Amino acid sequence: MRLAFMGTPDFAVPALQALHAAGHEIVVAYTQPPRPAGRGKALRPSPVQVAAEALGIEVRTPLSLRRNVAEHEYFAALKLDAAVVAAYGLILPSVMLDTPTHGCLNIHASLLPRWRGAAPIQAAILAGDRESGVTIMQMDAGLDTGAMLVEGRVALTPRTTASSLHDDLAAMGARLIVETLRDIPLPRPQPEEGVTYAARLTREDGRLHWDKTVQELDRQVRAMTPWPGTFTRLAGQTIKIGAVMPEHVTSSAAPGTVVDDRLLVACGDGTTLRITRLQRPGRGMMEADAFLRGQDVPVGTRFDLPHA
Template sequence: MRLAFMGSPDFAVPALRALQAAGHEIAAVYCQPPRPAGRGQREAPCPVHRAALALGLPVRTPARLRKDAAEHAAFAALGLEAAVVAAYGLILPQAMLAAPRRGCLNIHASLLPRWRGAAPIHAAILAGDAETGVTIMQMDAGLDTGPMLLRGTVPIGPRSTTPELHDTLAELGARLVLEALERDPPAVPQPEAGMTYAPKLTKDDARLDWSLPAAALDRRVRALNPWPGTAFRQGGEAIRVLEAAPAEGSGAPGTVLDAAGLVACGEGALRLLRLQRPGRGPMPVADFLRGFPLPVGTVLG
């Protein structure tokens, strides 16, 4: 089948490789343009760009699409049966949505209509959901509002993290989109009941609010690492919390309760397990506290 693939981050790479391995003809790969990265701020291609070059596929990196008639025409001229979209990062205008004969299929990392939007994996962990999954959706002009073609579920365990779910869902999405292209299942409209929205995350989401219950802060640590991360301020530094777990304990929120990194929360306490100072490597809490003590009674910011 003659396809275009449209995606940018690591999440999209398994689907691109699976489509190529299955024998589909990928006429073009669309992804975000190279961006400055690293200490030298040299322009670097995104993960999908690198994967496409390794597979010998042609790559297009338009900075915008909405009002670019030349890009719309070039896309239509590809003569596509379908386009597969996975976390591309640009909104497709109607002219492009309508160009492939079978339209554009989106790999969305949630069980739609729950967690439409930019950060569905993080949102599912933050909310304490028992499961998440992937929906293969026929795209329309709305934000993740199109009819559903296939869904697959994945349990969220009590210690699940965003990186773990990300990789599992990326592989599931690759399998499901191959099945959707092969079977061409009927499209089922999304119900409005149960619709929730997962907004884009920002650096402001990183701060830990000790007035929240320990269980909520634990979910936050598991959901928001590696980006935007979770942190508290102490001694003028933002200390990143890379791993933690809820524990028994009580006290004024933010107060250090013992010498091993137990911190009181709005309900219960949070056991700090792995921390990182700015410019330093991650450390188990025992090693961290030897160089950066948090005495009992300290109130963390």
């Protein structure tokens, strides 16, 4: 098929590469413009731009598409069979959605209609869902409201992180979009019940509230890995938390209190959570044993509550 590909982050790269390997004619890749990154704030192209250029695909990086008449005309002139969209990050106007023969097909990282929106991977883990997956959907003017074509499912375990689920769903999405384009099925409307929304994440979503339950804190750490990451305060410093493990030990200590010499911390429901990886300012992420060799955290130390 003659395709346009529209995506920006790492999640979209396997699909682009799979479509190219399957022999589709990808005439252009749309992605968000290069952004300042690193200490020097040099402009860094998106992962999709890097991958597309490596495959010899033309790349376009408009700032917006809503009223971009010149881009609408260019897109129409491509005479596309379909456009494939994966975490692009820009809203496509109706004039572009309706241009390709088979429309615009989105690779969405959830089992629609659950977790429409910007952060479905993290939302599924935060909510304690037992499964997640990918839905290939026909895009319309709504927010992830289009008809569904294909879906794939994956079980979530008590140790699934956003990072591991991201990689699993990126690979699944790549496989499913190739299968979908091989023989496009009839679309089916999304169910009207069970709709949920996953809002865009901010850094504040990573702040640990130790008065939550051990299950909520564990899911938060796993859902926010690697971004925005979770953090707390210790002796006036912001400490990043990389990994934790719930333990079947009860405690009457105040939430956030260290109750043994290996970073076992009391939670709001009278249970405990062991911090296994963490990072102090100016240092790399390290195992708890290594952290404790450089900083003493005696029993009774209290990690700050959010408003302490």
